[in-house]
Amino acid sequence: MTIAANNPHLKSWVDVPAGSDFPIQNLPFGIFKTPQLKERVGTRIGNHVLDLKTLFVLGYLENLPFELSDFDAVSLNPIMKKGKKGTRDLRNRISKLLDANQEDLQKNEHHVQQVLIPVEQTEMCMPVQIGDYTDFYSSREHATNVGTMFRDPNNALLPNWLWIPVGYHGRASSVIISGENIHRPKGQIKPNPEEPPVYEACRRLDFELETAFITYDGKALGDSISTDEAEDYIFGMCLFNDWSARDIQTWEYVPLGPFLAKNFASSISPWIVTLDALQPYQCEGPEQDPKVLSYLEYKGQKSYDINLQVLIQPNNGEENLVCRSNFKYMYWNMAQQLAHHTVNGCNVRAGDLMGSGTISGPTPDSYGSMLELAWKGTKPIQLSDGSERKFLEDHDTVIIRGYAEKEGVRVGFGEVSTKILPAK
Amino acid sequence: MTIAANNPHLKSWVDVPAGSDFPIQNLPFGIFKTPQLKERVGTRIGNHVLDLKTLFVLGYLENLPFELSDFDAVSLNPIMKKGKKGTRDLRNRISKLLDANQEDLQKNEHHVQQVLIPVEQTEMCMPVQIGDYTDFYSSREHATNVGTMFRDPNNALLPNWLWIPVGYHGRASSVIISGENIHRPKGQIKPNPEEPPVYEACRRLDFELETAFITYDGKALGDSISTDEAEDYIFGMCLFNDWSARDIQTWEYVPLGPFLAKNFASSISPWIVTLDALQPYQCEGPEQDPKVLSYLEYKGQKSYDINLQVLIQPNNGEENLVCRSNFKYMYWNMAQQLAHHTVNGCNVRAGDLMGSGTISGPTPDSYGSMLELAWKGTKPIQLSDGSERKFLEDHDTVIIRGYAEKEGVRVGFGEVSTKILPAK
Numbered sequence: 001m002t003i004a005a006n007n008p009h010l011k012s013w014v015d016v017p018a019g020s021d022f023p024i025q026n027l028p029f030g031i032f033k034t035p036q037l038k039e040r041v042g043t044r045i046g047n048h049v050l051d052l053k054t055l056f057v058l059g060y061l062e063n064l065p066f067e068l069s070d071f072d073a074v075s076l077n078p079i080m081k082k083g084k085k086g087t088r089d090l091r092n093r094i095s096k097l098l099d100a101n102q103e104d105l106q107k108n109e110h111h112v113q114q115v116l117i118p119v120e121q122t123e124m125c126m127p128v129q130i131g132d133y134t135d136f137y138s139s140r141e142h143a144t145n146v147g148t149m150f151r152d153p154n155n156a157l158l159p160n161w162l163w164i165p166v167g168y169h170g171r172a173s174s175v176i177i178s179g180e181n182i183h184r185p186k187g188q189i190k191p192n193p194e195e196p197p198v199y200e201a202c203r204r205l206d207f208e209l210e211t212a213f214i215t216y217d218g219k220a221l222g223d224s225i226s227t228d229e230a231e232d233y234i235f236g237m238c239l240f241n242d243w244s245a246r247d248i249q250t251w252e253y254v255p256l257g258p259f260l261a262k263n264f265a266s267s268i269s270p271w272i273v274t275l276d277a278l279q280p281y282q283c284e285g286p287e288q289d290p291k292v293l294s295y296l297e298y299k300g301q302k303s304y305d306i307n308l309q310v311l312i313q314p315n316n317g318e319e320n321l322v323c324r325s326n327f328k329y330m331y332w333n334m335a336q337q338l339a340h341h342t343v344n345g346c347n348v349r350a351g352d353l354m355g356s357g358t359i360s361g362p363t364p365d366s367y368g369s370m371l372e373l374a375w376k377g378t379k380p381i382q383l384s385d386g387s388e389r390k391f392l393e394d395h396d397t398v399i400i401r402g403y404a405e406k407e408g409v410r411v412g413f414g415e416v417s418t419k420i421l422p423a424k
Numbered sequence: 425m426t427i428a429a430n431n432p433h434l435k436s437w438v439d440v441p442a443g444s445d446f447p448i449q450n451l452p453f454g455i456f457k458t459p460q461l462k463e464r465v466g467t468r469i470g471n472h473v474l475d476l477k478t479l480f481v482l483g484y485l486e487n488l489p490f491e492l493s494d495f496d497a498v499s500l501n502p503i504m505k506k507g508k509k510g511t512r513d514l515r516n517r518i519s520k521l522l523d524a525n526q527e528d529l530q531k532n533e534h535h536v537q538q539v540l541i542p543v544e545q546t547e548m549c550m551p552v553q554i555g556d557y558t559d560f561y562s563s564r565e566h567a568t569n570v571g572t573m574f575r576d577p578n579n580a581l582l583p584n585w586l587w588i589p590v591g592y593h594g595r596a597s598s599v600i601i602s603g604e605n606i607h608r609p610k611g612q613i614k615p616n617p618e619e620p621p622v623y624e625a626c627r628r629l630d631f632e633l634e635t636a637f638i639t640y641d642g643k644a645l646g647d648s649i650s651t652d653e654a655e656d657y658i659f660g661m662c663l664f665n666d667w668s669a670r671d672i673q674t675w676e677y678v679p680l681g682p683f684l685a686k687n688f689a690s691s692i693s694p695w696i697v698t699l700d701a702l703q704p705y706q707c708e709g710p711e712q713d714p715k716v717l718s719y720l721e722y723k724g725q726k727s728y729d730i731n732l733q734v735l736i737q738p739n740n741g742e743e744n745l746v747c748r749s750n751f752k753y754m755y756w757n758m759a760q761q762l763a764h765h766t767v768n769g770c771n772v773r774a775g776d777l778m779g780s781g782t783i784s785g786p787t788p789d790s791y792g793s794m795l796e797l798a799w800k801g802t803k804p805i806q807l808s809d810g811s812e813r814k815f816l817e818d819h820d821t822v823i824i825r826g827y828a829e830k831e832g833v834r835v836g837f838g839e840v841s842t843k844i845l846p847a848k
Binding site: 183187197198251259344352 | 555556561582584587588590591592593594595596597598600606607609610611612620621622623626645646647648669672675676677678679680681682683684687688689714717718719764765767768769770771772773776848
């Protein structure tokens, strides 16, 4: 289907610098505040935030299924509650208001001054009140790398991996927004296999390059969402850094999976880019062999061509690009993930967050974690300041950026950036 | 410390039948409604529900840190937000109002008629808006049984088990209340090890006898809760049936743990019995050898003597008692579980639910799951109607009951009862 706001020929009357992640074709949703304004829903255009609450108050969002409280909100959950049609109509309306050919808002200088806020005057807040957070493990290259390092290079993938979009439940309470610092976690590690475990700060702190998608309300408990239906239940995507304490993980994860190795923090980017805005970047996914079970079959293009980068910035140092990957490498697509998640009748709710799993590509410079990039510490990464990294150090900042680009239109996510402070 | 409401000599002017789970020494909290009254906070005394919203409106809850909206609520989260002192003072006040020696409420017949509702006129609702649900794996007998069946009887416990209160994250969205039916889940199973997996209804559906505790707001992300502090962050407990699809679990759970095998449903009992009310039933826990790491050391009695029963009721049949266990068998206590959960800085919030893990005792009739009771299908259980069970059948109802009893005072949980409907 054609989505009006995706028209690549649209130009906005709001200035959008070259290379911006936020042209009129994007229009992501987020929660922002300013010293004067409390939390509310906004969208981003170029280097400005558009205040949707004020836009609503001024009457520009009439005849849409929204009320003031939907925009005068501390999370996007109220607008997500309106479902795909509601948020699509909203984005199309905003697109019209920002279109250079439309004068309604453009020519009302008094209104423009009220609704358009320079981004440097705003502070972004957690966009979503997350109900449940699920993390998948859907990059074949990542699973193969981990299996090669820790198990058997000749049988790197576990027997279920090509059949199941493997996933597990994570911690919603510790999902934080870009810009918040984290502390190096403490816990049980077992540095010497012959000795008992010790209670210490993690020594092998890692990032995981991921994206995440956010759901609308799904079906009732007991009902499943098919791959055909799945994208109608996905609101949008963000960048996601699923912090991992590798040494805690190694000791704790058998048999019930990662727990304290992951749940100390996961960082998300503040703007939720709608799945609608990403539609032009759909592409073929990897061939799936063996043939998947019936409930995982899908039609059409369900992968997305999204460039991803990871940068490490040492304390007061410069950014070092350490990984270039792409979301299209994912073996299992989001429609399959959601169909699998609900095949047993598990219910999803507006605001659930589903992480992709670490997105590694086919080449060593596309691996999405320090574990893989430095190959379990055997191939340290050189940084521009002369230091090297096997894992992350205190005061390192990890930045993930991502964008899709085609025919001169770039739809981006901005970034998720998090600094590591020493253990408490 | 002495909690006034726990005085074993207290009698209520409200009739409490012999053997009731709900004497004046209990006073659990729950959410109820009636055909006339919408959801609100209540407590239970004998066979009556005490309407706390109306009690507040009538002025009986003055000089406590609560407002009308805390009781006029669809979950207990608002009262839990007030923390241990607030809810303790509230329970003590209710105890006073129901004390046979106190006339304030007792003698006001008009008020009594408004606030005291026969239990058969009420319907219980989900008591808690659960933020995150964590499940532990803290019964040594259960872990040993599972390890014996699936791995090596001589090395049944995994190396980390005696060091770590092993836990993992579960699904909050699919936690349901006693009385709601579930459907047998579908998913991937692999009945024949030589053949590919198939997409079918689960054949090995199981219950897990558990309890769960509900937390108050904890500390900020990055801070830990010590074992000394832990019980100040626990509001109360309920019975918990953590449904498990054993065949789905076997195929999916390596390496990231159970997912679809568990997240189709977990059932809780409607009344949250406060940790205060359970204080008289504290007891010694099992000896822990090897000595635990420093952050898991604890002082005093942190285990609780709570009798637990599981009953299976075939369609239109009678109840069959299949398991008698006790919460005191747990190797890791709740204080250790919470200290472990937060040792890495993971934050907990009011309304988080933490399951004990299956509570198996030392004898075969105290095993807390069908998997163990029928020993992987090799020792079917005989029911009174002549049928036998290796796992659960469609139309079976599983009921868990539990109570603590000492010096003639019984503090009970009521029950959690759930019927299994066929796969959709």
